[in-house]
Amino acid sequence: MAAVKEFSVQEKLVSICTLQKIDSKIDEINKxxxxxxxxxxxxxxxxxxxxxxxxxxxxxxxxxxxxxxxxxxxxxxxxxxxxxxxxxxxxxxxxxxxxxxxxxxxxxxxxxxxxxxxxxxxxxxxxxxxxxxxxxxxxxxxxxxxxxxxxxxxxxxxxxxxKEESDLLKKREVAAGAVESRLLASYNKIRGNYRNGLAVVPVERDSCGGCFNVIPPQRQSDIRLRKKMIACEHCGRVLIDNELSDSINV
Ligand SMILES: [Zn+2]
The missing domain is CATH 1.10.287.1490 (Helix Hairpins)
Structure with missing residues (x-):
């Protein structure tokens, strides 16, 4: 049996946030x-x-x-x-x-x-x-x-x-390949649900960066700990802390 790669939460978050940033750039070009x-x-x-x-x-x-x-x-x-x-x-x-x-x-x-x-x-x-x-x-x-x-x-x-678009599409292929398959499926599903194409959002001013509902302080510190994947209770988008989001550049 082939070994299935175990992803840490940190890896999952980084991979999915990277993919989101690439997709958002492609969305911007299309827009x-x-x-x-x-x-x-x-x-x-x-x-x-x-x-x-x-x-x-x-x-x-x-x-x-x-x-x-x-x-x-x-x-x-x-x-x-x-x-x-x-x-x-x-x-x-x-x-x-x-x-x-x-x-x-x-x-x-x-x-x-x-x-x-x-x-x-x-x-x-x-x-x-x-x-x-x-x-x-x-x-x-x-x-x-x-x-x-x-x-x-x-x-x-x-x-x-x-040129930018073809570069991004190549990057996207690599980035999507780095996301755990189940996570990728739910990412695609959430992304498809929203017109702005956002499935992964940072916490901004104590709120979800996607639906702007307030996130309680305890939940915010859980997000910052990066020990488990946390989705917004209101919109289902994956939440990440600002520091992680800012550290990823595509
Ligand atoms: Zn939300």
Whole structure:
């Protein structure tokens, strides 16, 4: 049977505190970068949305332009007809014919007026759409400026932390290997329970460094003695004395 290494409480505390310090540093790097990729992605999506809005506006303007052209053609046709009828009116044989032509002319005049009104409305609509487009373009320019900044920031952080992170991950492997397996399992479990990823905390100002509940003096001196593992009664985190915590640097 292979000999199982016996760990002293002191060794256990040192090993688990070392692991915690490495993990906290890795957490910090992830936190630094963690929000930036999401922010960059959100901005990219937003800009894409605004660009889609602009192409919709362009589409609407194109439809209106086409409509205006149609109305102008209709108007030109009506004017040609008017001229034709004017000539015809000069050569009418009787008043009935004159009246008939007059009615036709009135109809064409109405058509010309109706086209005028529709062209005017369409142009007003175009002005409104142009305003919307300019406003949207301004928003895009603003967002792109922020995006550029965030992308630069993210790139910088990634470059700066890449080496540090890979060093820490290597250190973590060694540190985790030095922790007794049952202790490692409970460490991982406690760490997973808390958003700040703290499973091992020092006693700070007579309180648990994780949940800030007060630790009675007797318990504090037990912690300082390092004769047994002591967990916080409130949050379950492993408690260590400040001196030990300060002595471990990763
Ligand atoms: Zn606690």
């Amino acid at each position: 630094l970068r963690g929000e930036l990729p999401i922010e960059v992605k959100d901005l990219e999506d937003e800009i894409e949305g605004f660009n889609t809005r602009i192409s919709h506006i362009d589409g609407e303007i194109a439809v209106i332009d086409e409509d205006i052209q149609k109305k102008l053609t209709l108007q030109a046709e009506a004017r040609d007809l008017l001229k034709k009828y004017e000539k015809q009116q000069n050569n009418v044989k009787n008043s009935r014919e004159f009246e008939a032509i007059n009615k036709e002319m009135e109809l064409q005049e109405l058509e010309i007026k109706a086209c005028d009104k529709k062209i005017k409305d369409a142009n007003e609509e175009k002005v409104e759409l142009d305003e919307q487009k300019v406003a949207t373009q301004a928003i895009i320019a603003e967002k792109e400026e922020i995006l550029k900044m965030k992308q630069k920031e993210l790139k910088k952080i990634s470059e700066e932390t890449e």
